[in-house]
Amino acid sequence: MDKTLTTGTHAPPETPERYRDILALMEAGRxxxxxxxxxxxxxxxxxxADAMALLASVIVKSGQFEEAERLLQQTIKLTPREPAPWLNLGRLLQxxxxxGDALEHYRHAANLFPKNPLIAMTLGQLYQRASRFTDAEAEFRRAIEQKPRAPYYVQLGMVLLRQDHIDQAVEAFETAIAKNPKLAAAYGNLGNAEQKRGRMEAxxxxxxxxxxLxxxxxxxxxSFGMAQLKLGAAxxxxxxxxRALGQHGAERRAAAWLPYARAQEFGEMPAGYRAEIAGLVSRVTLTPPDGYGDMDELNRALAAALAEDPTLxxxxxxxxxxxxxxxxxxxDAPREPFIAFxxxxRHAIDAHFDGIVKKPGHPYYxxxxxxxxxxxxxxxxxEGGHQHSHIHVGGWMSGVYYIALPPSIGQGTENHDGWIEFGHPPPEFDANFEPKTVSYVPREGDAFxxxxxLxxxxxxxxxxxxxxxxxxxVKPTSWR
Known part of the structure; x- marks a missing residue:
């Protein structure tokens, strides 16, 4: 999603050079x-309103978000029928x-500007983030009606693919390619759709x-490497x-699949893989937040809130x-008890980060x-519930916190019912080696x-x- 503030409405004729000077200073980091x-x-x-939007775009660079928001709200009051101020405030919220605020803001903007494709596209992306795929599809189609651009068809294809409408997704990606044969994202997403159709060569x-491209x-x-792996070229x-890890840094899927590719090549997992997993997983016991006598009280509040959550x-x-x-x-729409949690x-995560000893070149450390x-x-x-083996492509560090556990959770070395297990490849991968896994018993009040x-x-x-x-x-926005 585009989250860069623009200067908004047309600049008065006597100020364009001063605008350009300020923008040049921003670009130079001054x-x-x-x-x-x-x-x-x-x-x-x-x-x-333009001067307000310009100042807002400058001060967000130094983290002055509250003042920037006030400025952008004022630009909307001054020019309520112009879409640019609405876009700028929406980008700041993102x-x-x-x-959650961004979603409501863009919904309002979409009602005011029903023929603005950029507002429709951004609203669709926010719906997609919220797993509201049908709503996202409707917004993408509305944007395409106004401006049938190739990138819009890519977004439409992506949300169709999330709904398993594979043939429609392929059609959308092929339409994008027809409109712009040099659009790399269209080919990359077409590859994803072909994988879902089981056509690995395609x-x-x-x-x-x-x-x-x-x-x-x-x-x-x-993804090309993953397709090669499934084609037998381990x-x-x-x-x-x-090469991806060496050239592009800690790419999540490359780090996840490299051990399995080598195991597929040699017929066994690398020596010491279990010890490596153990060195990557940390168990942390959380302490009660203000307003809660103990973790049991917090856990009861969390369980009740989850059971009633409208997005469940x-x-x-x-x-x-x-x-x-x-x-x-x-x-996205924070409320208690999740705010306290x-x-x-965050306190536990920050303490965990304080204890990390950096290892240059390591995809995590x-x-x-x-x-x-x-x-x-x-x-x-x-009963019988589980989650099949997966990774979190959008995160850098992930975790799980246990609120309530059934008494049937396994407690012995032979009984791992309900445990969390690390290191097993996903079910669609046809491994020719014996996985090496590490399992941990969950405990209420603990997090991993x-x-x-992983x-x-x-x-x-x-x-x-x-x-x-x-x-x-955890999705980093800056590094130590």
């Missing part, structure tokens, strides 16, 4: 001087992680074309994953959950986040932290008491 000049400009023309060809398209490059796949969906499409329900992103979770967004969602598993690229799954359990947990992704 934010303090740009801010001084933008404030001077606004002081001369205090009712100029930039600061206020996803998928590999599409990924290869995407990379040829854009050598920096890491997603398609790694050595070639491993070399692709190694049974076996949501595109997710790993089976025989259970999963909520949407709970911090987030504060304690190579760098440590300074600031980050946090995605949080709930999972409620019933682990790199998002494959993990929950094992089925019996009994009529639900297994309730909160999962989360």
């Amino acid at each position: 934010i303090r001087i740009a801010e001084e000049r933008a404030r001077a400009l606004l002081a001369e023309t205090p009712d100029d 930039q600061t992680g206020r996803w 998928a590999a060809a599409a990924y290869e074309k995407a990379v040829a 854009n050598p920096k398209d890491t997603l398609s490059y790694v 050595r070639e796949a491993a070399e692709i994953f190694e 969906t049974w076996e949501p499409p595109g997710k790993a959950t089976r025989k259970g329900g999963q909520t949407g992103l709970l911090l 987030e504060k304690r979770l 190579g760098q440590v986040p300074r600031t980050y967004h946090l995605d949080l969602w709930g999972t409620l598993l019933s 932290f682990f790199p998002s690229y 494959f993990h799954r929950t094992l089925p359990f019996s009994g009529d008491v639900q297994r309730i947990s909160l999962a989360f992704d």
Whole structure:
């Protein structure tokens, strides 16, 4: 989603050169001087919406989000029938992680500007983030009606693919390619659709074309490696994953699949893989937040809130959950008790980061986040419920916190019912080697932290008491 503020409406004829000077200072990284000049400009023309938008675009660079929001709200009051101020405020809400507010803001804007394709596209992307795929599809189609651009067809194809409308998705990607044969993203997503159709050769060809058009398209490059792995070319796949990690840094899927590619090549997992997993997984016991006497009280409040959450969906499409329900992103519209939980979770995460010793070149320990967004969602598993092996492509570090556990959770070395297991490849992968896994018993009040690229799954359990947990992704916005 585009989250860059623009200067909004047309600049008055007497000020374009001063605008350009301020924008040039921003581009050069001279934010303090740009801010001084933008404030001077606004002081001369205090009712100029463009000058307000320009100052807002400068001060967000130094984290002055509250003042930027006030300025952008004022631009809307001054020019309510212009779409640019609405877009600018929406981008600020996205930039600061206020996803629920952004969604409501763009819904309002879409009603005011029903023929603006950019507003429709952004609203569709926000619906897609919230797993409201039908609503997202409707917005993408509305944008296409106004401006049938190739990137819009790519977005439409992506949301169709999330709904398993594979043939329609292929048609959308092919339409995008017909409109712009040099659009790498269209070929990369076409490869994803061909994989879902089981046409690995066609998928590999599409990924290869995407990379040829854009050598920096890491997603398609790694997907090309995954297609090679499924075609039986394990050595070639491993070399692709190694090059991706060497050239593009800690790419999640490359780090996840490299050990399996080497194991597929040699017929066994690398020596010491279990010890490596153990060194990547951390168990943390959380402490009660303010307002709660103990973790039991917090857990009861969390369980009740999850059971009543309106976004709770049974076996949501595109997710790993089976025989259970999963909520949407709970911090997009934050409320208690999740606000209190987030504060304690962030405290534990920050303490964990303080203890990390950096290892240059390592896909997880190579760098440590300074600031980050946090995605949080709930999972409620019933008898036989589980999550098949998966990774979190959008995260850097992921984790799970246990709210309530059934008494049937396994307690011995031979009984791992309901445990979390790391290291097993996903079910669609036809491994010719014996996986090496590490399992941990969950405990109420405990959390596990682990790199998002580490494959993990929950094992089925019996009994009529639900297994309730909160999962989360850490998405860095800056590094230490």
